[in-house]
Amino acid sequence: MANVTFAGNSVTLIGSEVKVGDKAPNFTVLDNGLQNKTLEDFTGVRLISVVPSLDTGVCEAQTRKFNEEVGTLSNVTVLTVSVDLPFAQKRWCGSAGLDDVVTLSDHRDLSFGKAFGVAIEEMRLLARAVFVVDSNGIVTYAEYVNEVTNHPNYDAAIEAARKAD
Template structure:
């Protein structure tokens, strides 16, 4: 399913592929890719057992996406290993790894949806016209049920950090 005009990008309406998700639903299955000593995969099942923040960005090489990732990384420090946190984008795993090293991102993993866009389509976050992900924040509880869903209405705006972190903490 496509959702024309679901969000805007620089004021222009764009179409999101996939259904809009809502709190209370089971999160769709997904497989992301990252580079750590070699190409590896990260699936929904790998995150089971802990509440998880999925911070979705169009590209880490843009200002707002960098701010979002750094802000969540900083605020997640107090939760330690009680939660999972993943920044998701279409960036190549090598670029994501470089960004995290340069910016000292230590409290979040990264996952790339570049191979088959299964995350973007399953979570209803793929911008069809641009083939990148919209800005969004999802929180799953330890069993994989969504407790927080935010599709940022204007892709160039930041998400509601407080709401996402409150949902993450309440899932502990």
């Protein structure tokens, strides 16, 4: 498993680490309308941006950056996953002026967090990570950010999304 810290303190990640070349594991999360969503509900290339909470500066910046940069690519869907309640995600999108952002809540049972190995046991949050899944369901990029309060490698993730098919 990836060695991850939160504000300098080691945390325990629950689940299995996902690696490039793996078949992306399925999961069930909630959309802003409280409807179940799975990986298969989204087609084409998917850039999955994982954040602890949309209500923090780094998470907001990450969400904006990926949606601005990758949102211009016609074959890529950006999915932002956190454990924020769907109501909070919807409110955040509206107040941030990002009505087209796809936010998904893993608050109910950490299905995504456990499937992708990003659920933080000590905090019931998700560790910061980025995954690119191609149209065949294969992981073509995986980054577990070693310090949850740090930014991911935006350039590498965006380039991976551009190259995926």
